[in-house]
Amino acid sequence: MDEETRALLTLVLAGGGLPARRALACARPSVAAALDAGPVAWRQAGCSPGQLRRLAAPDPAALEAALRWLKQDGHHLLPLGDRRFPALLRTIPEPPLALFVHGNPAPLGHPSIAVVGSRSPTPSGRALAAEFSTAFCNAGLAVISGLAAGVDASAHRAALVAGGITLAVIGCGPDTVFPSHHVALQREIADHGVVVSEYPPGTPARAAHFPARNRLVAGLALATVVIEAANRSGALITARLAAEAGREVCALPGSVRNPRAAGCHRLIRDGAALVETPGEVMALIAPQVATALPDLQSRLQAPTEQGRRAHLPAHMASEPDYQTLWKALDHDPIPMDSLITHCGLTAARLSSMLLAMELAGIVVCEHGRYCRNPGFPTSTASR
Template sequence: MDEHTPALLTLILAGGSLASRRALAAARPTVAAAVHAGPVAWRQAGCSAAQQQHLASPDHAAIERALRWLQQPGHHLIAADDDGFPPLLRAAPEPPLALFVDGDPSHLWHPAIAVVGSRSPTPSGRALAAEFSTAFSRAGLAVTSGLAAGIDAAAHRAALDNDGITVAVVGNGPDHVFPLHHRSLQAAVASRGAVASEYLPGTPARPAYFPARNRLVAGLSLATVVVEAANRSGALITARLAAEAGREVCALPGSVRNPRAAGCHRLIREGAALVESADEVMALIATALADAVPDLQRHLATPTEQGRRARLPPTLASDPDYQCLWKLLDHDPTPADSLITQSGLTAARLSSMLLAMELAGIVVCEHGRYCRNPGFPTSTASMTQAEGQ
């Protein structure tokens, strides 16, 4: 075993200021060299007395536990300077030193929208969270949330129910479950999406960890949608952190008699976008979506330009709008404006559909124009047959 991983775990366990630990790592060619540099180097990097004590006497039991967890299939540790670290999170304020991931780390690169809100929502709020998350999933976007009770859980479940990608960021180690009744939900997210944490395996949930968790939810997402939130709500923290990261913040309005809508109304007064549909959210992030797709394709090393044969997801194949758009697309690139005119679809709806088809590998974009992927079946009938194969 190389010395890099235990050294990185030691640096994470030192706790305290991220800035000082980041400065320490940057001052040496490797993390191991930084951790072993000694007290003088630690002080020069700005490490506190407590951090220096942790570096001098690391918790070897915790490190061994984390190493055992990492040896299991599907478990990953991605350092902030690794090529696999999600660029959107790296560009956000206070990115973590590393992420522990249970599931597929490539999902953290997927263009995502965070859906957050009350832990005790109204039935209407829960239904709206599911409705918006369903629309995002069908548009090919990932749904990010914090695996908390209420709105978070509704968002994750809706994405899973629609064969979408969902990423849960937890305020504990990736091997712990909080709340406990979400054990099966967390397992499903890890199996079909990803569960991410900046805390070592074995770390229990603590109140102070949840606000820190919220910055990762916001940092991994192109936009944060607040469905229901009281005036004192963790969802408002996520929204503030999203704004600080330069991401879109959207809030759903509610009844003035609903205390769980008060936080959303406050966000709207402070400049958040008032949204009533998922299409309005996707219209707000259309430019950011276009920028995110090439990064994802390069990371997956499966660019659609190679003509990769792909299957249309069932949620797309059964949608008449997708059948209509498929008939309009040809092997000659067509501008989006022409597709809007011919299809009668709104710009937001067309943009989300093209994104879903591009990520599925059935459409390619060349200089802002769209055409069929040459490796995909050339008729609507054969498209349906391929789906059934």
């Protein structure tokens, strides 16, 4: 490994505040020259005592672990000045010193939309994340998210299924998986898209890393779409950082009784664009890609709404009781006692019908409450 790469890794591993390390890296023709300048130059750049110690004596085990990781196929280290470093990310208030990339770095510069939201979304929230991500990929855009459980994972998976580009920005080292059950998903994203981190190999996931991770999600995207977020959701941090970076912020409204929608409603009150369809999001960013990507521009302006309403299959549509129950159900979960009141049917009859509909994939049950399955395919049988 060349001297410049080793010097850059030493600077990354020094940790602490980014401004001083960026100033140090920019003060000389190369990072290696900046480190060779010695402690006086480091102190003049604003490095803290802890940074001075780590620059003088980098952790040999951490340095060697990072070097070993970089020797593997598909592993890259992109410094801020690298031509492959995404231009949009250079413009954010706190750009990273470098990016550790697993996969093909090329998609980092592709026009992208971030899809973020709750780690425990409703079935409707998961379906909307998949629907929006699929539409974005079909329009030629990449989908960015943070590989968290819930909305993030749904967005990534939908992009992969659509054969599109997806970027996962993680809050740990590129050799670490968090949450741990996303091992297969992270591997698939690296194979077909790209996994990005500003943290060196061996860095565990820590709570303090996720707001920093969120600034990269927001910084890489032309727009950030929030789907279901509580008032204290990390997705709201991503949205705020996107706004600070001058990017579009969009939020999907939800039921006033759904606490997961409260954060989205707050964003809308604060000025985020209220969106109901993927096309509305793409219309917001179309002017930004019109000049550079005319072919993509034409696809962004194409109709994307294919109708979201699902309908009962014929064998249920022919029975009045099923028709009544279907009309009483909504996309927000409804308790059994409310369904009994709305339908005028006995609890035993309703339970039997709901079970049949659940087995058919038409209805989902969440904590004893029932709602239409947003992922149920559209049919015209009951029209």
